[in-house]
Amino acid sequence: xxxxxxxxxxxxxxxxxxxxxxxxxxxxxxxxxxxxxxxxxxxxxxxxxxxxxxxxxxxxxxxxxxxxxxxxxxxxxxxxxxxxxxxxxxxxxxxxxxxxxxxxxxxxxxxx
Amino acid sequence: xxxxxxxxxxxxxxxxxxxxxxxxxxxxxxxxxxxxxxxxxxxxxxxxxxxxxxxxxxxxxxxxxxxxxxxxxxxxxxxxxxxxxxxxxxxxxxxxxxxxxxxxxxxxxxxx
DNA sequence: TCGATATTTTAATAGTTATCGAATCATTGG
DNA sequence: CCAATGATTCGATAACTATTAAAATATCGA
Numbered sequence: 174x175x176x177x178x179x180x181x182x183x184x185x186x187x188x189x190x191x192x193x194x195x196x197x198x199x200x201x202x203x204x205x206x207x208x209x210x211x212x213x214x215x216x217x218x219x220x221x222x223x224x225x226x227x228x229x230x231x232x233x234x235x236x237x238x239x240x241x242x243x244x245x246x247x248x249x250x251x252x253x254x255x256x257x258x259x260x261x262x263x264x265x266x267x268x269x270x271x272x273x274x275x276x277x278x279x280x281x282x283x284x285x
Numbered sequence: 286x287x288x289x290x291x292x293x294x295x296x297x298x299x300x301x302x303x304x305x306x307x308x309x310x311x312x313x314x315x316x317x318x319x320x321x322x323x324x325x326x327x328x329x330x331x332x333x334x335x336x337x338x339x340x341x342x343x344x345x346x347x348x349x350x351x352x353x354x355x356x357x358x359x360x361x362x363x364x365x366x367x368x369x370x371x372x373x374x375x376x377x378x379x380x381x382x383x384x385x386x387x388x389x390x391x392x393x394x395x396x397x
Numbered sequence: 398t399c400g401a402t403a404t405t406t407t408a409a410t411a412g413t414t415a416t417c418g419a420a421t422c423a424t425t426g427g
Numbered sequence: 428c429c430a431a432t433g434a435t436t437c438g439a440t441a442a443c444t445a446t447t448a449a450a451a452t453a454t455c456g457a
Contacts, residue, residue: 176304183299186372187292188415195372202377209433218417223435225415242424242433250376257369260298260307264362265314300445321403332447335405340444354403354454 174255178233182256185232190217191225198235198248205238205247286367290345294368297344302329303337310347310360317350317359 186192194211212222226246229235233252238245298304306323324334338358341347345364350357 176301180299180301180304183295183304184414187295187299189288189292190415192288192292192295196374199373200375200377207433208435212434219434220417220419220436221415224417227435228414239424239434244434253372257372260365260369261311262308263312265312296444302445319403320405324404330447331404332406332449333445336445336447339405351404351453354401356404 174259176259179256179259181232182234182252185228185234188225188228190215190221191229194222194225194246195229195234195248198246199250199253201247203247205245207240207243207245209243211246286371288371291368291371293344294346294364297340297346300337300340302327302333303341306334306337306358307341307346307360310358311362311365313359315359317357319352319355319357321355323358 186195193215197206197211197214208222208226209219211226212219215222217225226235226237229246230237234249235246236249238247298307305327309318309323309326320334320338321331323329323338324331327334329337338347338349341358342349346361347358348361350359
């Protein structure tokens with residue numbers, strides 16, 4: 174993932190309603206959630222919700238599909254993973270992540 | 286980690302120079318890097334760098350300590366981990382993360 | 398204490414982003 | 428085709444963010 178894309182993703186998530194929407198989508202899984210449902214759950218007018226969803230889509234964090242009259246949004250897990258990987262890349266100079274403060278919740282810690 | 290703090294952290298990272306600075310700090314580890322060195326590496330005037338570092342600090346993503354005339358910044362790994370945990374919380378409704386698209390690069394996947 | 402070095406604060410300006418009503422577009426059922 | 432429903436686009440306004448020169452602050456060595 175290149176810096177430019179990462180910045181778009183971070184900017185997209187750095188907003189109250191978009192962060193909340195994205196988390197709902199992450200929790201919803203493949204199935205996704207319709208734009209209107211998100212607007213209602215987050216108590217945001219449809220036009221505002223649409224604006225925010227467009228930003229998430231532009232950042233590549235969500236995908237959309239039409240289903241009858243509704244447009245269903247889903248989280249793009251690959252993009253989310255790419256984002257996190259970028260932040261932790263080469264953590265601690267690539268060496269075993271200092272004894273006291275782990276670089277990651279638990280994953281790719283290299284040695285002991 | 287609460288939403289408000291997460292948004293501050295994401296906003297802080299969603300900027301070219303701050304993202305670059307944070308990554309340098311993540312890679313530098315506990316040792317940290319001086320403000321002036323960051324400014325030089327990133328080709329940013331000192332006052333701009335200072336502005337950006339203040340935002341990272343305000344977001345809780347970095348800590349600072351004085352060492353003689355220099356101010357040394359270091360990444361706060363705990364904050365970074367908290368951030369990532371927040372994004373993936375309850376991923377896929379808490380269930381095993383769909384077969385095709387993992388929620389995380391490898392860590393807390395719950396079952397098979 | 399003075400001058401040099403390292404950094405931050407201030408302040409003005411330019412640019413970007415959020416908000417949401419109204420208008421528009423797309424789909425469906427009758 | 429028409430009315431209803433679900434969603435997006437437009438447009439105006441308000442609020443926030445980045446940038447950087449210049450001034451201020453802190454530390455050090457002589």
